[in-house]
Amino acid sequence: MKIGELAKQSGCSVQTIRHYEKEALLTAPARSEGNFRLYDESTLHQLLFIKHCRNLDISLPEIRRLVSLKQAPQERCDEINRLMDDHIAQVENRIIELSRLRDDLIALRHSCDQQKTVEQCGILKNLAGSYDTPTSQPKGEPGSTKNC
Numbered sequence: 772m773k774i775g776e777l778a779k780q781s782g783c784s785v786q787t788i789r790h791y792e793k794e795a796l797l798t799a800p801a802r803s804e805g806n807f808r809l810y811d812e813s814t815l816h817q818l819l820f821i822k823h824c825r826n827l828d829i830s831l832p833e834i835r836r837l838v839s840l841k842q843a844p845q846e847r848c849d850e851i852n853r854l855m856d857d858h859i860a861q862v863e864n865r866i867i868e869l870s871r872l873r874d875d876l877i878a879l880r881h882s883c884d885q886q887k888t889v890e891q892c893g894i895l896k897n898l899a900g901s902y903d904t905p906t907s908q909p910k911g912e913p914g915s916t917k918n919c
Contacts, residue, residue, distance in 0.1 A: 772810050794831055796817075796835060
């Protein structure tokens with residue numbers, strides 16, 4: 772099948788498929804006489820595997836490692852378990868960070884509960900108050916250059 776058909780069957784864009792080829796997550800496809808990429812069912816299954824991993828927010832290097840480990844089906848799966856444990860820990864940390872972000876946003880939203888003018892808006896005042904001087908840093912992020 773050509774790349775357009777692979778994209779249609781997998782639900783991935785042509786650009787995504789090419790990106791995964793460039794990242795060596797997909798094997799290089801055969802070429803037709805007209806130099807079109809030709810894919811088979813195994814490539815579709817590999818692409819669906821990658822897509823499922825990406826839906827779980829598994830990084831490309833982690834996927835690359837999983838793909839590599841799939842090539843040795845008789846080996847123990849200890850490394851796969853460690854990879855998943857590490858990924859779960861990363862997700863748990865992100866959940867904590869996102870909960871803090873939500874709490875900060877709720878507190879910010881509560882700083883302007885009444886109908887006010889833009890000039891009186893507590894949200895804008897609080898946002899501007901964190902950065903009144905060029906040397907001040909956002910709350911909880913000393914030395915941070917995030918979003919600069």
